[in-house]
Amino acid sequence: MHLISEFEDLSTETGIALPPLLRSLIFSGNTNYFPGWYSLWRDRSLDRVVPFLSWYDYEWIDAATSRNEIATWLNPAAQHGKAFLPFAQSGAGDIYCLMTLEDGQTGVALIWQYNESSQIDYRSFNDFVCIRYLETFADLSHLSDDFPDEISEIISADVYSVSRFMDEQKSGFLRGFCQRRISPHEVRYGKNGHTQTVPALISQSELDFHTAQFPAPSPKPFPVVPRWELSQFAPINTKTAVGSDWRSKALDPNTKLQAIRAYQQTFQCTLIVAKKAVDEFIIDAGNQASD
Template sequence: MDTFSALADASGITLPAMLRQLIDTGRTGYGADIEVWRTDWKASTLAAQPVLSCVYDLEWIDAKQAGESIAKWLNPAFQHGRRFLPFAQTGAGDAYCLTPLANGDIGVALVWHDRGTSRIEAVSFAAFVYEALVCSAADFSHLLDDDYSPAEAVQCVAANIEALRGYLPEAMRAGLARVLADALPGPDDEAAKMISDETTQAVLALLPEVEDEAFAVVARWECGKR
C-alpha cells in the first residue's frame, strides 16, 4: 500500500487529522530525494523540515516503509492481536506507532525492536508531539552532539514549535507559548536547555496520564517462526 490512508483503512486505525495534514503537506518528508536533503540537512532542520527535527533519534518513514514493517513485524498475527501503524523510527529500528488504547482512543507507542515489552508513550498523537517539543526545549544536548551551536539548537526547537503549535488543542498551544516566553537568555553548552525545570514541569502537567499497561512484543526476527 502506497499511502498512509490505505494503511490506516487496512489496519482499522484512524489516522489522526493532525498527522494526516502533516503528511499531505509534506511536513514529515525529506523531499523528492533524501540525498539532496542530506547535502544541506542543517538548514532544513533549522527550518523544521521535516517537523520534529529537534527531537532526539526520530526519523520519519514513508507509507512503503510503514507497510513493510507491518507485513514483516508489526502485524496483529505476530503481535498477540495488537494493531500498529508505524509513522517514524529510531536509528536502531525501534518504531513509533499509532495503536488503539483500551478506551478505544488512538495512542502512540515506541515499539522496541529488541525487547520483550513496550509501553504506550502518549494518549494521542497531539500529546506525543507536544511532549516531544517540550522535552526538546528542556534538553537539547543531543543537538549539541550533532554540532549545532547552542543558538542553533534554540532556533531548531523554536522553529518546530512555531511549525506545529497551530495544529494542537488550545491548552497545548498555550503551553508552547509559555515555553517560548520563558526561554532562558544566553543558552550555553553546559545548560543544554531552553527552559527551566519549573517551566518544564508546569507545561507538561497538562498532559493526561497514560493508563494503559505495558504490552508484549515479539522481536522482528522471531516473527513468522511461531
C-alpha cells in the same frame, strides 16, 4: 498516489484512525526528507521545515516502510492480535506506532525491537507531541554540535511549523517557550538517574510540572514478539489476520499442537518460536477473559 492517501490505506487496513495533527503533517509533504531539508528550515518563506527537526533520535518513515514493518513484524497475526500503525523510528530502529486505546482513541507507543513487552505511553498524538517538545526544551545539548549558534532559531522554526496545525491553546502553550532565553539547567536522565547541566529553555522541575498535565494511559504492558524472532513473510491484511486459523486452534486444548504447526508454517519460523508465540497468545487471551 499522495503520501496521505497511502497512510489512509494503512489506517483502513489496520483499523487505527489517523489523528488530525499527524494527518496534517503528512499532508504538508514535510515529513519526507526532501533535498536540502537539513538547511531549508532557515528560510521561513519556503515553508519547508521537517516536523520535529529539533527532537533527539527521531526519524520519520514513509508509508511504504510503515507497510513493511507491519507485514514483517508489527501485525496482529504475529503480535497476539495487537494492531499497529508505524509512523516514525529511532536511530536504532525502534518504531513509533499509533495504537487504539480501550476507549477507542488513538494513542502512541514506542515499540523496542529487542524487548519482549511494551505499552502505550501517550493518550493521544497531541500529548505525544507536547511531551516530546517539553523534553526537548529541557535538554538542547543534542543540537549544540550541529547548530551551536542557531539553537533558538531551529527550535522556533520547528515549533511554529508544527503548532500551526494545533488548536489555539496548545499552539500558544508551545510557542510561549520559544520566547525564552537558553540558559544552563540541570536535567535528570531517568526517574532516579544522574543529573547533568545542559543548555535548556526550562528546568527539570518545570518539565515535571508540565508533563504531568499529559498523564499516560493506564493499559497494562502487552507482550511483543521481538523482530529477530520473526522471519520475513509476505504482506498481509492486518484486519483479516486477527481471525487467522492458528489463533482459533490455539484456544482449544485439543488442537494446540495444530496451532503451533500452523503458526510455524505461516511465519516460516522455528518450532520453539512458534510454541512460545502460541503459549503467549493463550496466556494473553486468558488474562483478557478474566479482566
